[in-house]
Amino acid sequence: MTPEEKINVLEEQLSRSVTWSVEDFEQQAVEIERACSPYRFAYKLLYDRSKFPMALREMIRRHDASIGITWDTVEFWLNELCVKDEPEHDLSAKSTSDRS
Numbered sequence: 001m002t003p004e005e006k007i008n009v010l011e012e013q014l015s016r017s018v019t020w021s022v023e024d025f026e027q028q029a030v031e032i033e034r035a036c037s038p039y040r041f042a043y044k045l046l047y048d049r050s051k052f053p054m055a056l057r058e059m060i061r062r063h064d065a066s067i068g069i070t071w072d073t074v075e076f077w078l079n080e081l082c083v084k085d086e087p088e089h090d091l092s093a094k095s096t097s098d099r100s
Contacts, residue, residue: 018069020056020059020060020069020074021056022052022053022056024056024074025047025052025055025056025074025077025078025082026049026052028071028074028075028078029046029047029049029052029078029082032046032047032075032078033045033046033047044088045084045088046083046084047078047082047083047084048082048083048084049082051081051082052082054081055077055078055080055081055082056077058077058080058081059073059074059077
């Protein structure tokens, strides 16, 4: 193996990426909606789920690379682009798993 090939292999081993998805927006939205509700299973849907893909694209397009993207960033874009004009009630007992 040439020195350049060894360097490429090492760089590949050290290279990692973090990804964000629409599911992350859903998880954060449910957590916020539940936190805003006095009831355990019945809460208002505050966010328009159809806007999550657009919010994800905007978040990635406009993020500050020196800070990165955090859960606070996801929450900002939820509130910036996805808030419903009139919240709807959700009476289902949805559960979300804890973040890793």
